[in-house]
Amino acid sequence: MTDATDTQIFDAEPQLGDYYALMKPRVMQLVVFTAVVGMLAAPIAVNPVIGFASILFLAIGAGASGALNMWWDADIDAVMKRTAKRPIPAGKISAQSAMYLGVALSGLSVMMLSLSANLLAGFMLAFTIFFYVVPYSMWLKRSTPQNIVIGGAAGAFPPVIGWIIATGDIMVLEPWLMFALIFMWTPPHFWALALFMRNDYDDAKVPMLTVTHGRRATRNHILGYTILLVILAVGTAFTAIGGWVYLATALVLNALFLKGAYDIWQRDEVMSEADNFAVERKFFRLSLWYLFAHFGAILLEAALKPFGMGGW
């Protein structure tokens, strides 16, 4: 972070929508969805009011970490085309306001989640916010090409927290399988983005794999991680959160995903530039559906169980 962001000129009064944008609403949607799946896939039913409040506090915590990330990364956000319109670089909110909001909402969300669900859930949320802001945003993002791999862990915690909200237990395999699914999915998802948004990371001097090890290495890594992800995703079908619906979903999507990664691996820069990175863009869009469908299938398996149909 640089001082440049503190000396911006603000012409307009910030609106509520600007503060909402500061909380990365699209990331919050993913957090809410995966956490709800984690909570409902757990073997213990949650009181709907307690479940709703807990997921809301978890979403606020995710939003708080998003605000803190935007505060810290305001200087590089201003350089990258994809992030230049975020509230701080766009001059709508000061970096200091974002920091205050992030710290205040972090404290509130952790406290309220501890009260509404249990202390372990609150602790895990506090750890997730810390992990996203300090090791990822402040340290790894600007120092290692493995930033996405390790930072992806922060985005993988919500289903674990959802499970803890319901059970108060962390020492079982299933929530960690959901964690691993997001953790392994994150690198190919972001590396595909880095391939077709290439100037962004170069300009911002963020050491993405494309910048430090080259684009050939990134294509190799996408294929390598996708193979590991496919094994994990299909293997999850045979656990307590899997079943026929999940298995069918996983087989179709993993075949498509593996084909997409293979196509990316086969191409070089000349081929990609010729069609404006069509295959890389398609793989990125598919990756969004991939995660949504896997968690949707886990949710469906859980929803079918009371009728004697879900699971094995």
Added chain:
Amino acid sequence: MALRAEHEIHERRKGLNIGVGLMLGSFVLLIMVLTFSKITSPEFQIPASQAQGVGEQLTTGGTN
């Protein structure tokens, strides 16, 4: 004539202020509903220390 002149900043920040007010109101309502749900759930137990006090009061009839 109004007792207090409306400052320009009130008009400028009207949307934000209304939004924050509604959110705080919703937060209070949520805490109320959450508390009600918790104390009416079958798993709810009065904390041991306080339950002891209640017991003593019930058995001795004392107030302190």
